[in-house]
Amino acid sequence: MKKFFTILCLTFIATAAFYSSSNAQNYKNAIGGRFGAANGVTFKTSVGADKMLDIIANFRSTHDYNYFRLTGLYEIYNPIADAPGLGWYYGFGGSLGSVKYKPTSSSDLYLSVDGVLGLDYKFKDAPINLSLDWKPALELAPDTGFDASGLGLSIRFTF
Template identity: 65%
Template sequence: MKKLFTIICLTVIASFAIRNTATAQDYRNAIGGRFGTANGVTFKTTLGGNKMLDLIANFRSNNGFSYFRISGLYEVNNKIEGAPGLLWYYGAGASVGTRKWKYDNSTDAYLSVDGVLGLDYKFADAPINLSLDWKPAIGLTPETYFDSAGLGLSLRFTF
């Protein structure tokens, strides 16, 4: 089931690659991996100007539960003077997914409101992008809580 869900998500992500929009970034689209508190796949595409959409499909597991979720983040990118290729960004979005408890195999729906704050670097002579960010979340279901552990490093191929 997770494989089918991942394939569907990647198909949706690939459809954004067709977009042809002017951008303030040094790339229009980027796809790759996200590693950190949760590991997964990330696709970032321009919405025009300095705005971008970051879609993330990831999974996380600990002693009590595991989850799979899809996040969509609207980001505003800002150049850093004197640092070509380096941007800082902030934004917000949401995540949906499922959470499975290991002790009784029960599954819950997962929904959260997310924020993001980070740095984005595009190598000048290579189609490679690195992002380091903090993505805190307010879980809405199955219970309300604040998750401040959302650190991630993304390595992407740009096109």
């Protein structure tokens, strides 16, 4: 199952990068790590003057379960006046993944509808981007619920 999601993620990233254009954040693409409640890899690409697509492949391991998920977010960017390189963004998307329960070795499909609200900073003289955001999720499977623990810091290389 992990191989399927990895191939899907790489295919989606390559397609998004091919169709990308410039954006208001002074970078076209960015790739790096996301650290927080779940750690993983993040790739952003421009899809318009002030819009970006953020693809996140992450994992979480606890005492009770492991999960892997792929998240796609459509984000709208707004500059902050008198703060060059700094902007705020909001958006929506969804996650698809798998959950494996440790005590029983059983697994389930993970599915959610996600939102995002954050700050984004691009260093002027370096190819580095930082984002701090909150990504709440309405979980649809394997159980329904609201996950508000999606605070994360992303550090990316821009190109």
